[in-house]
Amino acid sequence: MQELPDDDSWLPDQRRAIGDRVRAERERQKLTQEQVMLAARIDRVTLWRLETGHDLKLSTLQRVAFVLDVPLADFLRD
Template identity: 55%
Template sequence: MHDLPADDDWLIERRRAIGAKILAERRHQNLTQDAVWMAAGLTRWTYQRAEYGDEVKISTLLRIAWVLDVPLAELVS
């Protein structure tokens, strides 16, 4: 078992890494943000927050993973 770090910087880094993976996969598939957020049934703001690495719901990440046709584990690993 690991103890949590004294601050939440590690969370910010991990969320940004997830956002970077979403961005990379979207670009790899040559998709626009608009195409992804509309297909995922999200608002533009919610999708942009996920891609930027802000805190989002797991259901948002599941929707994005589904639309991009990648396992959620691949985005969060």
């Protein structure tokens, strides 16, 4: 078991990495943000927040993973 760092400074880096993987997959599939947001039934700001590493709900990531047909774990890996 790992010890949790003294502060949460590592969290934004992890969220950005998840967002980068989501954006890379969307672009690999040649999909626009609009196509993904409509298919996932989320708004543009929510998708932007996900792709830029802001706080997000797990359910939002699940929706986007589903629409992109990618296992959720692929976005969460280190």
